Amino acid sequence: AQxxxxxxxxxxxxEKEAVTLDCTYDTSDQSYGLFWYKxxxxxxxxxxxxxxxxxxxxxxEGRYSLNFxxxxxxxxxxxxxxxxxxxxxxxCAMRERSSGSAxxxxxxxxxxxxxxx
Amino acid sequence: NAGVMxxxxxxxxxxGQEARLRCSPMKGHSHVYWYRQLPEEGLKFxxxxxxxxxxxxxxxxxxRFSAEFPKEGPSILRIxxxxxxxxxxxxxxxxxxxxxxxxxxxxxxxxTVV
Numbered sequence: 001a002q003x004x005x006x007x008x009x010x011x012x013x014x015e016k017e018a019v020t021l022d023c024t025y026d027t028s029d030q031s032y033g034l035f036w037y038k039x040x041x042x043x044x045x046x047x048x049x050x051x052x053x054x055x056x057x058x059x060x061e062g063r064y065s066l067n068f069x070x071x072x073x074x075x076x077x078x079x080x081x082x083x084x085x086x087x088x089x090x091x092c093a094m095r096e097r098s099s100g101s102a103x104x105x106x107x108x109x110x111x112x113x114x115x116x117x
Numbered sequence: 118n119a120g121v122m123x124x125x126x127x128x129x130x131x132x133g134q135e136a137r138l139r140c141s142p143m144k145g146h147s148h149v150y151w152y153r154q155l156p157e158e159g160l161k162f163x164x165x166x167x168x169x170x171x172x173x174x175x176x177x178x179x180x181r182f183s184a185e186f187p188k189e190g191p192s193i194l195r196i197x198x199x200x201x202x203x204x205x206x207x208x209x210x211x212x213x214x215x216x217x218x219x220x221x222x223x224x225x226x227x228x229t230v231v
């Protein structure tokens with residue numbers, strides 16, 4: 001089974017609107033972390049936001065927020081007030097903490113976001 | 118994050134040659150992770166190293182690939198006798214501890230095998 005599932009290969013959003021990028025995960029660990037990264041066309045991986053499994057509040061970083069629903073095993077990224085520079089590939093990732101290979105990140109297949117002027 | 122330095126940014130090798138990819142972690146970071154990104158895919162874990170030790174190489178192909186992180190100098194990912202299927206972007210990430218809430222990536226090395 002896929003550990004990280006991103007069901008939206010591509011998304012479009014109008015500039016200045018909000019957009020939600022979906023991410024569901026599969027783990028039997030109680031302790032884990034969820035990450036979102038942005039990969040623009042230039043190729044680098046830019047860390048956006050982190051959510052720990054024990055964090056009670058949803059993580060926020062500027063225009064980015066993570067809608068964490070633990071029971072549903074979802075960790076959707078919300079980008080508010082989209083900008084043209086937000087056009088990029090977005091990856092959801094998970095780090096499980098209690099398994100033998102705990103320290104690596106497992107990535108989803110990504111969502112290509114295009115912001116329309 | 119600009120703090121993790123990878124070089125070269127682009128590398129072209131002919132089939133059968135060796136490729137050496139370098140990663141200098143952020144200052145104070147002793148944990149290094151290598152990932153591979155095939156075209157149109159997400160990143161896949163390859164190997165996790167601490168200084169002078171390979172901790173987890175469960176994602177490394179059994180043959181032709183090796184990694185090291187010496188006491189002095191950068192971490193090296195070495196691919197011997199490259200084949201076309203090795204063409205990919207190779208990313209290095211570093212962290213201060215094993216369980217940091219952030220993992221900073223370098224800009225990647227894009228390997229093209231011709």
